Structures are given as structure tokens and as C-alpha cells.
Amino acid sequence: MNKKIITFLDDVCIHIKCKAVHKDIRDELTNHIYELKEEYANRSPDEEKALEMAISAMGNCDELGSRLNKQHKPETEWSLIGLTAIIAVIGGIIMYMSSMFDSLQAVSFERYLFFAVIGMGVLAGLYFFDYTKLKKLAFPIYLITFILLLFTLYKGATFNGRSFLTIGGISVSSDYVPIMFLAAITGFMEKGRGKGGMAVAGILSLALISLIPVIALPNLTVAFVLMICYAVLIISSVIKNHFGGYRKLQLASLGGIGILFISIITFGIISEPYRLERISSFITRGQSDPSGAGWQQVMADKWLSASTLFGKSAETVNGYSIDRGMPGLTTNYVLINVIATLGWVVGIALVLAIAVFIGRMFVTTRKIKNAYGFYLSLGACTILSAQFAISVLINFNLLPLTDISLPFVSYGGVGYIANMALVGIILSVWRRNNLISGSHKKISQSKNRFISFEDGKLIISFK
Template sequence: MDAVSQHCRPCYRGGWHGMNPIRYQEDVKEFLKQVCSHIRAKEVHHEVQMELEGHLQDIIEEKLDRGIALNTAIKEAITQMGAPELIGAQFHKVHRPRTDWKLLGLLSFFILFGLVAVFTAQASLVQRLGFSSIGLKQVIYVCVGGLLMLGIRLFNYQKLASYSWALYIGTLILLVYSITTGYRLNGMDGYLQLGRFVVNVVSISPYLFLLSLAGIWTDKPTNQLTESWIKSIARSLWLNFGILLIPCVIFLKAHSLTDFILFFLGSASMLLTLKKSRSILITHVTLIFGSAFFFLLTSHHRSNSFDRWMAFLKPKEDTQGFNYVLTQSKEAITSASWWGHGYGTPLPTLPELHSNMMFAYLIYCFGWVAGILIFLMVILFIFHSLQISGKIRDTYGKALLSGILTLFVIQFIWPMLMSFGWAPLGAFSLPFISYNGTLVIFQFAAIGLILSVYRRKDLLGIQTKRQN
């Protein structure tokens, strides 16, 4: 063995995790450069280089043990690895960014059907009110939201994790500000006027809170071993319950049971995904329902909220009062038959037909066939959502996905059940189909985050394997 090999052998024995001498060899650098040139996802270049260096290290050490000179061993090892363009193509196939075309297909259906639905509702409202511009507004919101979704899709969602606490506190401040200084609309607080547009801050808050909770609950503190058990219990109570209680109280204070339910079920889904202990889940349910029950008993708005939900249990009573909307919805669906009454047919007896009761109005106009079609597409969305969740390995991405998808599933299912009188009347409306104002822009942004998580599901393969 020559002097160079004898001198370099101890360096190689030290392993390739530190200052690896082979990475500074020109042949090795050129080989790695050629391989990475065929991998479009630059995020995995570093991990790919480390992976290949490890294989080269093993081959070179084996050749050095056989007495082959270092330079010769390096050249033979590179040759043995294979053609760099083939290796790069294989890595690119495994770790290339993915596009969830099925989700985009379902979203396209909801958008197209939604535009038809909103213009249909506009035609009905024009006959009733004489003027309505919800169709044009919906087109603007869809265009803005669609562009935002495509931009967020290309964004690395993991960068949001470090801003979780800032997002949580900022959302609290914005929510309190909107309730105290904004105005009330349709019995709900928290509306802010931004130029010509009105933003319902309360309705977008569940999305922002769940986005922050995904990062907070998946963060692993470094000082757990050194802190006392008292501090450990206090920190656990705050992280698992305290940060939930504050938003819940604010939602109830804003008289928005809808967003309270969305936040409760979204956070519960996230806890299940993160496999929290049974005691945490039980306390979560007890805490949330306890705060809601206390509010309903003590608030001066108790009678309206409580009585409206209790009326759902007696659908045949008070059909001209609290059960009026549900009664009119069921009558509209019953009278529709298979093909409905036609585009833009007026339905003055059904309030909020462009938003909360859009599903019933679509059936009234286009028949039971339209209702069945929407139902089937929603079922496909739910099953596809479950498939997506099973493919994500990143804990933060999985938590984020579970919370957002839960919000969409509830907002799809509840209005459909509500239209048949199978769920209490609430301010739930079909995403992308009903007219939701500026909220649809944030719903597009949420879909963009889902696409971002899915896009990077294979870019994190090496990192996840090494962490495990």
C-alpha cells in the first residue's frame, strides 16, 4: 500500500458524517454534481449527496483494504456506482415534487358547480330584490383565491412551523380587535371593512388557529429533562388545554357556535392524529363542552342560541319560528322531483339561499340529480382526504393536514344534513359552492397548504428515514 493510502486510511475509518475527505476530491465532486443536475428538487440535493458519499465511502474502504491506491479506488468506486445521469433520474423519480391531481380535479368540479350555483342564486335574488352582484364578486374571489392557492402550493409549508406562536398570538389579537371595534352582521360579531370588501375575521380564525396549533403541538422542547415536574405539568396543561380555552371563549363571546364547533372538531382531529394520551382527549372534550355549556347558561344570548338548537330535536313544532328555515328547506327539496324547477327559480320562502341553504336551493332548481351528484363528489373528497393523510410521513404536515381537512369535511357535510333537517341550523355553508364572501379566498389558501404538504411528501423521505 502506498504512502498516500496509509496516510488517508485513518481519515476514512472515522466515518463519513464529519469532515469527509472524499467530498473534496475533484472526481467525487464532479460525480455528485452530475447526479444532482438530473434532480429538479434542489431541497434533496444535500441528502442525496450524503447518501451517495456513504455508498462511495464503503466501496473505497473495501478497495483500500485490498491494497488499491486511493486515487484508483475513488475512480473505480465511481465507475462501480454507475452512470450519474441514470442515478440522478432514479433519485428524481423517487423524490420529485408531487401534484395531487385528484384533489385539483375535485376542486375544479366544486368551483364550476359553485359558479353556476351562485349565478343561479343571483338570478333568484334579482327577481326578489331587484339587484345582486354576488356572481361577479364570486368570480373575483375565485380568481384571487386560485392564484393564492397556486403560489402557496410551491411554498415550503415547514417554514411556517417556526412562526406558530406568533401566528397564534397574532390571531388572538386580530380576533379580539375585530370583535371590539368591528361591526355585527347576521347576529355575529367580528366583521371588518377593508375598502370595498368585508372580512369575517371570526370565520377565518379556525383556519389560523389550527395552523398555529399544528406547529405548537409538534414542537419538541429541549429542556424537558431539566425542568421540575411542577413546571412540566404546568407546561402540559397550558399547551394542551390553555391555548384551546382562550379561542373557545372568544368564539362564544362572538356568538359564533359554528366556528366554535369547527375549532373544537379540528383540534380534536389533530390530537387524534398526533396520538395524544386518552386523558388529554377526554379533558379536551370536557373542557370544550364545559365552556360552551357555561356560556349558554350565563350569556344573555342564551335563549336564542339554545332554543334554536333545541328546536331541532322537535322538528314538527314551531314550524313558523325556530324551525321555519328547516321546514322550508325540506319542503323545497320535496317539491323539486328529479329535475327541479329550473335555473334561477325564485324561492322567497327560503332565506339565505345563496349561502347557508345553497344545497337545498340547488336541489330545488336542478332536482335531486344535482343533490346526488354533489353528495357523491363530497364522498369522493372525504375518501381522498383519508388517502392523503395516510401518505404523509412528516408529523407537522400530518397534523396540519388533519386539522384543515376536518374543517372542510364538516363544512361540506353539515349544510347537507341541515337541508334535510338532520342537523341543527347553523351558519355552515358549502365550501366553493355557496357564496361565502372573502372566506373563499382563505379556503383556497387552505387547499394550497394541502397541496404543499402533498407536494413535499417524497422530498422528505431521506430526512424522515434519518430522523427515525
């Protein structure tokens, strides 16, 4: 490369603090210098003079470098951090109050704080982490997670009919699985870019295989959340023609597989009488079996009715205080705990904060330029949103009871850390949104170039 060009590029890049974008900027500036040189060469036979004119037309290197530095600064999505903090603080308050229960539902606030601090540390670590490094680790992550699940299934400890991974005498739930398989599947999607229907079939197969050990544990809630995540990722990528090929055929095939899958699940439900009883109980809000399958739903309605606008309800239900008369107060029914302990105003504020948080996640994800980052962030948004939505609806008796926690609010260890990690991934992707090219094509061919050359004029846009 010509020494004058190298000197110009060095003088520009010295002002740009983010070294990760230096190569892209150098490539684009070089391309446009040569474009300008060709334009000026048509007017002057002296190539050296044409090159000098081209470099001069690029503008002052100090000013250009300063403006490019502003454009390529890491971004922070402060609204997501703030909303996460609000939801987590409400969770911390309710866990502190739950630690003072005079019943078996009392929790260890110290343990909660321990995992909360670890979760915040993981979030911060992932925020600064270069998420693109996960692309190359897709298969190792998938394989390790699958092996851990098999080990849990055959060698893990069993509690309440579910298997847990035991490490040094500590039982670890499978709540870590969604984030691991998310990293793997999005990596496979990136590798399958432009490879047509066979890539879709391969990724779908890997996704379905990953569900087998999760269902066998059994952890049907994690399996259900994963299914939602996979469906959103694969369908959205096909709609965007990420894989290329015959998009309509791919969508039709996915639709057929979806119908088959729903049919199998429906058959599994109606073939078990106890599941039909639970559905019947849900439809009648527990009134069809108030002393059996519908008891928790009945109690949930009673405690919601007994709660006041502000502060803790002084009422009892059936002669019991809330910690003795309402199960799952720190896990499945933690929102009822919030409403009954802190009042409806705080409960509604929490639900609104969750709704804004979900909306903000997807708005942020829509603006992500890099395809791999977009799908990684979309998957994280989907996993968190599914948990939030299902948990809130269950607490208001709008969905049948299932074992699911409210992220950042419910008492938990691995699940709390995993959900914080998902937020960290979204923040990490957004942080590098202006630092990573949105396409694998050459920069000079990108539609998002900050420099263009039209009608003999050099146009530099920092929008």
C-alpha cells in the same frame, strides 16, 4: 471531502432538477460511499483504490442521476384539483341563477366571480409555496391573528350581533381565522416534538386561548370547527407519540378535559330556554313550532319534497317561489337551492363529489411522509370536512340550524378564499412529499433510504 467524491456527486446532481433535494442526496450518497469504502478497505490496504472501488460500485452517475430525478419530481394531486373544480362549477352555476332572483336574496354574480378568481389565485400561489417556511412563523401568525380578533371585537363594525373587521370601509368576516390558527398550532406542534406532556399541555392551552376571542365575537361556527380541528390534531399526534413521554397518561388527560368541555357546553345549552326550544324543534323536524323556531326546517322539508329529478321545480310552497319562501338560499341552505333549481340528480351528484373529495383528502394526507406536512394537511382536511359535513346535514335537517356555508358553493368572500387556501395547503404539502425528508434524523439512519448496504451488496431502491 475527497475530490473524486465531489466530482461523482456533481455528476449525479446535475441530472436532478429539484435543487431542494440536492443536499439530502449528496449526504446519503456520501455516507454510502464511505460505507462501501470501509468494506473494500478490509480486502485491500490501499485506501485510494478502496475509494475508487466504492465510487465505481455506486453505478453510472448519469443513470443514477436520471433515476433520482424521476423519483424527486414534485407531485400534483390532480384528483383533488378536479373535484374542487367540479364543486366550484356547480357553485358558480347556482350563484349565477341566484343572481337573477327577483327578491332580496338576489346576489351579485360579478362579486362572486371576483372572489372566486382571487380564491383560485390563492390556491395556485400556495400550491407553489414552500409550506415548511410556515414553521418558523408559528408564533407571529398566532399573535397577529389574536390581535386582529381583539381589534375586531373592540373596534370592528357590528352586524346582526356579530363583529366584523373593517378595512377601508370593507367589512371582513372572521372566516380567515381557522387557516391562520391552523398554521400556528401545527408550527407549535412541530416545535414540541419529543418534549413530552408539557408540550401537549402548552399547545392545548394555546388552542383554548385562541377560541376565546372567536367565541366572544361571537362566531360559534368558526369556534366549533376550530375545536374539531384542534381535537383531531392533538389526539392524533398523541396517538402517534409525536411528543414522546407517557402516551396513555396524555390520552387519559385529554379524555378528562374533553368530558369537562362537553359538560360545560351541555350546561350552556340547557341553561338557555331558547336553545332547548331549537333542539326540540330539530328533533321534531320543526313540527313542535312550525311558525317559530321550526319554520325554516319545515320549509326545507317542503322544498325538498317539491323538487324534481331534473331541472327547476315549477311548484310553489305556501304560494311563494323558492327565493321568497326559503331563507338562506345562497348561504346556509344553498344545497336546497341546488336541488330545487337544478334537480335532485345534480344535488346528489354534488353530495357524492363532496364525499369523494373528503375521502381523497384524507387518503392523500395518509401518504404524507413529513410530520409537519402531515399535521398541516390533516388540519386543513378536518376544517374543510367539518364544514362540508355540517352544511350537508343541516340542509337535510339532520343537524340543528347553524350559520355555516358549503365550501366552494355558498356565496361568500373571505370564506371562499380561505377554503381555497386550505386546498392550496394540501396540494402544497403533497407537491413536496418526495422533496422533504420525513424525519429529522440523519438520512443514513432513515428507514426510507433509497440506498442500503447489506451483506457486502449495494442496493438502490427507487420504490
